Amino acid sequence: MLPPILEIYVVWHPGDRGGLRVSDAMVNHFQGSTFSGLIGGAIEVYIRSEGWKSPGDAPRPIPFPTPDEDNPPGFPQQQLFTAVVPVVGTELAAAVEPGAGPWYDYLTGIVRAQQNNPDRVAVFPVATESAAAHGTVLGTILEPFHGIGRGWLTTGEERSQTWCRDLAQGVAQHFGAPRGPFGGDAGRRLTVFISHTNEDPGSGPADVGIAERVREIVARTRLNDFFSASDLQPGRHWGRELAEKAASSALLAVRTSTYASRPWCQREMLLAKTAGMPIVVLDALEHPEERGSFLMDHVPRVRVRREADGWRDDDILAGLNLLVDECLKHALWQRQGQLAVPEVSSVPPPAAATWWAPHAPEPVTLVAWLREQIDHGHLPAEGPIRIVHPDPPIGPDECSVLDQIVRLAGLANPLDIVTPRVLAARVP
Numbered sequence: 001m002l003p004p005i006l007e008i009y010v011v012w013h014p015g016d017r018g019g020l021r022v023s024d025a026m027v028n029h030f031q032g033s034t035f036s037g038l039i040g041g042a043i044e045v046y047i048r049s050e051g052w053k054s055p056g057d058a059p060r061p062i063p064f065p066t067p068d069e070d071n072p073p074g075f076p077q078q079q080l081f082t083a084v085v086p087v088v089g090t091e092l093a094a095a096v097e098p099g100a101g102p103w104y105d106y107l108t109g110i111v112r113a114q115q116n117n118p119d120r121v122a123v124f125p126v127a128t129e130s131a132a133a134h135g136t137v138l139g140t141i142l143e144p145f146h147g148i149g150r151g152w153l154t155t156g157e158e159r160s161q162t163w164c165r166d167l168a169q170g171v172a173q174h175f176g177a178p179r180g181p182f183g184g185d186a187g188r189r190l191t192v193f194i195s196h197t198n199e200d201p202g203s204g205p206a207d208v209g210i211a212e213r214v215r216e217i218v219a220r221t222r223l224n225d226f227f228s229a230s231d232l233q234p235g236r237h238w239g240r241e242l243a244e245k246a247a248s249s250a251l252l253a254v255r256t257s258t259y260a261s262r263p264w265c266q267r268e269m270l271l272a273k274t275a276g277m278p279i280v281v282l283d284a285l286e287h288p289e290e291r292g293s294f295l296m297d298h299v300p301r302v303r304v305r306r307e308a309d310g311w312r313d314d315d316i317l318a319g320l321n322l323l324v325d326e327c328l329k330h331a332l333w334q335r336q337g338q339l340a341v342p343e344v345s346s347v348p349p350p351a352a353a354t355w356w357a358p359h360a361p362e363p364v365t366l367v368a369w370l371r372e373q374i375d376h377g378h379l380p381a382e383g384p385i386r387i388v389h390p391d392p393p394i395g396p397d398e399c400s401v402l403d404q405i406v407r408l409a410g411l412a413n414p415l416d417i418v419t420p421r422v423l424a425a426r427v428p
Contacts, residue, residue: 002039003041005079006083008026009047010026010087011059011087013087016129018087018129019092026163030045056102058105061109080175080335083124083174085167086107086125087128088147090129090131092138097136107141125147158314165321166222168328169222173188189224192224192225195265195269197262197265210304211254214316214320218320226245242264246272250278250326251268253279261291261293273365273368279323280326281296281301281319282302282315283303298362304316304319354373357387357388362398363405366402384414385413385415387418393418399417403415
């Protein structure tokens with residue numbers, strides 16, 4: 001059984017109504033369908049609000065991870081990472097203001113746990129009442145930590161989305177991943193590669209093309225971006241730089257009517273797919289395509305609609321939020337794969353996995369992976385080629401096509417494509 005990967009604790013005073021809004025948003029988002037494709041227990045969200053021993057007491061303590069060497073043999077497996085989200089409201093500030101008492105001890109204990117174990121504990125405050133953070137003891141306690149949700153959007157729904165996007169981005173950046181849009185560099189800002197054509201349609205002289213509008217919205221978030229029209233540096237080999245960025249960034253593809261036919265757009269999508277990068281397509285088709293491209297399929301897609309004065313910002317934000325979630329899923333899946341390899345490999349077939357794939361396999365990615373495995377002699381001499389990927393599963397006809405590719409490659413191994421739920425049912 002794999003240990004938990006990420007535990008999120010939302011901490012709020014029961015007198016602060018904003019705490020309930022934040023906790024509901026976090027529970028619905030991080031324990032909803034968005035992350036359901038991972039192995040169970042990848043993300044757990046817990047609430048700490050009500051007094052543990054009495055109504056005036058602080059909540060139940062948070063079980064922070066401790067160094068493995070400090071734990072006795074047989075100690076239960078701990079979560080790899082803990083993210084604490086204190087909700088800064090006036091009631092919590094009042095409870096902490098005396099500089100002593102249960103809530104003061106609780107908040108300072110969170111800060112101390114983070115300082116003692118910064119690689120595995122992070123703190124992300126949310127200020128629902130800005131006055132509670134200024135000139136208060138609570139503000140001083142949480143001052144070392146940059147808050148989330150300080151966006152430019154004002155509606156309740158937009159605030160909830162910003163809280164969740166900032167937390168997903170912050171967690172993914174804080175803990176990083178061995179291979180992904182952070183290059184394994186924890187703390188490095190997530191880079192969004194905006195893939196687009198230079199023929200970006202607009203509705204008139206005052207209209208901003210969708211690619212430019214996407215970049216304007218990204219600039220108002222905590223994300224970094226790479227936009228080929230202005231970020232290619234003089235003197236650099238432009239083709240090589242585009243290829244490097246596409247294979248190491250989260251790809252946001254702005255699919256206008258000419259996108260699928262452009263060689264460099266196809267190249268960027270292919271590089272991102274074969275590198276296993278997170279990808280989301282913003283579908284802004286306004287005219288029929290003469291021919292699509294099979295390279296553009298098998299990825300999450302968000303429809304972007306046009307309004308009288310331009311493109312709908314909420315559609316663009318929905319795609320951007322989804323891309324950040326894909327980045328966090330990517331990081332968590334890699335961590336689960338690292339933990340599962342020794343566990344799964346110690347179990348005889350049919351449990352052993354040959355490829356812990358970041359996405360459901362498709363002809364594009366399977367061909368690239370097979371070529372690499374054959375070149376390096378990493379395929380099993382006998383037995384199945386087992387590919388484990390996040391849920392949902394692919395269909396039987398899709399599996400049949402992929403099996404034909406394996407046969408055409410001259411391999412006799414049976415192809416077995418499974419998801420975590422199928423794999424869990426097979427391992428006793």
